[in-house]
Amino acid sequence: MRGNLYILLQVIVLASGKTTIHLGGLFVMSGEHLFWAGSVYPGALLALEDINNRDDILPDYYLEMVANDTKGDAGRAIHSLIEMALTPPTKIMLIGGAQGEESIALAETSKWWNMIQVIPATATPVLSNRQRFPLSFRTRMSLLMFTEVRLAILRHFEWQRVGIIYTNDQSILTTVRTLTQALLEANVTLVASEQFSSTVAPSYQMAKLKESGARIIIALAFTYIDVRLLFCEAYKLDMIGPKYVYIAQGHSDYLYWMEEDPRVTCSAEEVTTALQGLLMIGDMMYRPDGKATISGMVSEVVCPTCTREVTSHNTFARRAMPSAYPSIYSSRVAHGKPSSTLLLL
Template identity: 30%
Template sequence: MGNPCESRYFAFVLLMLLVTPCPSGSQIIKNKTLTIGGIFPMSGSWAGGEGCLPAVQMALSDVNNQTDILPEYKLEMDSDDSQCKPGLGTKVLYKLLYNKPTKLLVLCGCSIVSTFVAQAAKMWKLVVLSYGGSSPALSNRERFPTFFRTHPSGTLHNPIRLKVFKKFNWKRISTIQETQELFTSTIEDLEKRVKREGMDIVVRQSFLTDPTNAVRNLRRQDARIIVGVFYEDMARRVFCQTAQQFTERLDKMLNTSDTSLITGYPEAPLAYDAVWAMAFAFHKAAAKLGERGMQLEDFDYNNEEITDAIYSAMNSTKFLGISGNVAFTAKGDRIAWTQVEQFISKSHSRLD
C-alpha cells in the first residue's frame, strides 16, 4: 500500500495541471473567432460596469489562454455603455446586432436594461446572460425565453427579511421603493410573504426621482420598521436627504468656502438635533400636562410637576436626526453605537 501523503501530493499536482492556465509562452492556435456583445452601465443609477467590464475582459483573456476550453476558438467582445438607461441600452443592442460580426450572445447588467434587452433579443433568437440583473420579473420564462443570469433574484433577501421580522416579533412593516419594476416586484413578493405570516405592510411609499415626500410621509406616519429598495444613487438620496439639506443651508448661513475654519462645525448636527429633541419632548410633555389641566407656560422655576413632565418626555424621546438615531440613557447620555475596525496584513474585520 502506497504512502497516503504521496497519493495526496499526486492528486494535488494533477489538480494544478487541470486548472492552471497555460504559460504565456505556450503556443495556442485558435484560428476561429466567436464574438459576443457587451452592454455595460459605466455611469447612471448603477455604474456596475466600472467593476464588471474589467472582470469580463480578464475572464475572456483567461479563457482564450486555455487549450482545453474552446480549443479552436478565440472569444472577442464588442461593447458599449448603457448608462443603466433602458432606451440607451436597447439602442446599444441594435447597434451590436446590425454591426458585423454577428454576436453569438449578449452580456448585460442593470435590471432595467436587462429587461428591455432580453425582451427584444428573443426576436433574434439571441441568448442574453446578465451579470447584474436582479429583477424578479426576469424569472418569467414566457416573457424572457432566452434569458439567463449569474446575479440572484431580488427576492432572495425576502425570506431573510421575514426571519428578522419574526425574530423581533415585528408585525407592522413599512416600505419605501424607487419606482422601477425590479423594486416593485420585490416588494410585491415581500407583501405576499408577510401576509402569510400574519403581518401587515401598513405604510407604502414610492418615488420616481425625488424621495423627499416619500421620506417625509414615512416620518409623518411614524414608520418604525422600514424596508427600502432602490439603486445606489437613490439610496444616498433617501438616507442623506435630510442631512444634505442641512449642510447646504448651514454653509449658506456661514458664507464661507472653508468650513474647517469654523470652530464647532463638526458638532453642528448635534446642536441641530438637540433642538429637535427639545421640541419632541415639549410636544409630548404638553399633551401629558393638558390631561391634568396644566400648560408648559405655567412653569415658574418652582413647579416640579412641569419639570417632571419635561424630564419624562425627554427621557423617552427617540428619533432619527441629522447626526443619526437620537435617544438617551437613564443617565441622560446619548445612546450611540461604536464600531471598531481592524486591518491585519491587508485583511479587514469588523468588531461591533
C-alpha cells in the same frame, strides 16, 4: 422558424487552428452609472483572457468580444444591439446590460434574433419571467430572493408589526407586492405601506409612518440618493434611536451616505446619526467557503486580480465584477455543454 432556437454562426479560423467565435458586449463604460457598474466590463475582459489562455476550456475555440458603451441608457443599448445584430461577424451571445430598464429593453429585443443574453449586473425581478424572457439569463440573484431574508429577521426577533416605505421603481414595486403577500402568509401585520417618488424627499410618507406607530420599518430604495433622502427625513422627525429599526438593502463598504448632495437638506453627519442601528442585507458576491466554483477557480484567487484590474475609486464598484466574470464563462457552458446547464445560471 420562430419556434426553434437556432444560431447562424460565422466563424473565422485562426492560424493556430482555433475557430474564433464572437460575443456582443454592452457595458457601462462612462456616465452616471459608472460608479457602481464600472467593473463589469473589466471583469468580462478578465474572464475572456483567462478562458482564451486555458487549454481545458473550449480548447478549439478563441473567444472575441465586440463591446460598446451604453452608459446604462436603454435607448443607447438598443441602438448598439441592432447595430451588432446587423453587422458581421455574427455574435452568438449577448453580454449585458447593467441598469434595470436597459437590461429589460435588451431582453425584449434580443430574443427576436434568437440571441442568448447573459445579464451580469441586474437584480430586477422582472427578468425572472421565463415565458417573457426565454433566452435571457443572469449571474446576479433577483431582488425577490431577499424576501425570505427579511422574514427570517422578523421571525428571529419576533417582530409582528412592520411598516414599508419604498420608491416607485418597477423593480421595487414587484418586490413590494411579493413582500406584502409573504408578510400576510407569515401572520405579520403590515401597519403602513408608503410609496414616494425617486429623488424627492419623502416628508409626508415618513410622517404617515410615524403616525401609524410603525417601529420596524423595511426600506426599499432604488438609488443611494433615495436612501439619503429617506434617512434625512427620519432624522428630522426623530424617527431614530433604539425605538426604531430599519431593514434596508445595500453594502456598507461604500459610505454613500457621507456624500453631500444639494437635494438632501441634512448634513452627512445627521444622516449617519439616523443610520445608527440599521440592519443592512445584501448579496454575497464572493463564495466564502474556499471551494472552487464551476470555473475551477476560488474567490481568493480571482479577487486580488479583480482589485488590480478595476480602477474604480471605491470598493463598491468592484462588487459588480464577480457577476461579470461568470457571464463570460457561461459562453463556455452554452457552447460546450447541454443547454440545461445554462439554466443553472
